Amino acid sequence: MREVVTLVLWDAFWSAIPAVGFAMLFSVPPRFLKYCAVVGALAHSLRALLVHYGLPIEWATLAASSLVSLTFVYLSRRLLAPRPVFTVACIIPMIPGKFAFNTIIAVLSMNSEGASAHLISAALENGLKTLIILVALSFGLAIPPLIIYRNRPIV
Numbered sequence: 001m002r003e004v005v006t007l008v009l010w011d012a013f014w015s016a017i018p019a020v021g022f023a024m025l026f027s028v029p030p031r032f033l034k035y036c037a038v039v040g041a042l043a044h045s046l047r048a049l050l051v052h053y054g055l056p057i058e059w060a061t062l063a064a065s066s067l068v069s070l071t072f073v074y075l076s077r078r079l080l081a082p083r084p085v086f087t088v089a090c091i092i093p094m095i096p097g098k099f100a101f102n103t104i105i106a107v108l109s110m111n112s113e114g115a116s117a118h119l120i121s122a123a124l125e126n127g128l129k130t131l132i133i134l135v136a137l138s139f140g141l142a143i144p145p146l147i148i149y150r151n152r153p154i155v
Contacts, residue, residue: 007049007052008045008048009045011045012045015043016041018040018092019036019040019041019090020037020040020089022089022092023036023037023086023089023090025089026085026089028085032079032085036089036090039072040068043065043067043090043094044064046067047061047064050064058136059136061094062137062139064140065091065137066140066143066144068086068087068091068140069087069145072086073148087141091140091141096129096133096134099127099129100126102122102126103122103123103127106126110123
């Protein structure tokens, strides 16, 4: 149990840093940076916790990005700021860089060494995992507001 708490705390600390960094890159006002840090850390830690307990990373990413979206559906009204200002910066730490990198390495290895069953398998597995995680991030951000605001007039 102690190792899980340590894992979650370290994950929260290290994922708050890129959330704040990208929030500053996207010109989020300084008074809102603390919200980006807390929710970005919470979302990435939730994903790490779910993966630790056996949920596939794709489903854990969907749950974490949905948490970000639901949190800022509520907070954006209270803070009088647009929701995407917060949500995009908070999901940046969950982008699947490792899987995308492994995909590119496998493809480049196929180019230099020739295609083998192992390299093709690695490229397909990592590429599909990257794609599914990106789709989960997109759906996780889009679906909660669509459900909550479904009776809102368009004009």
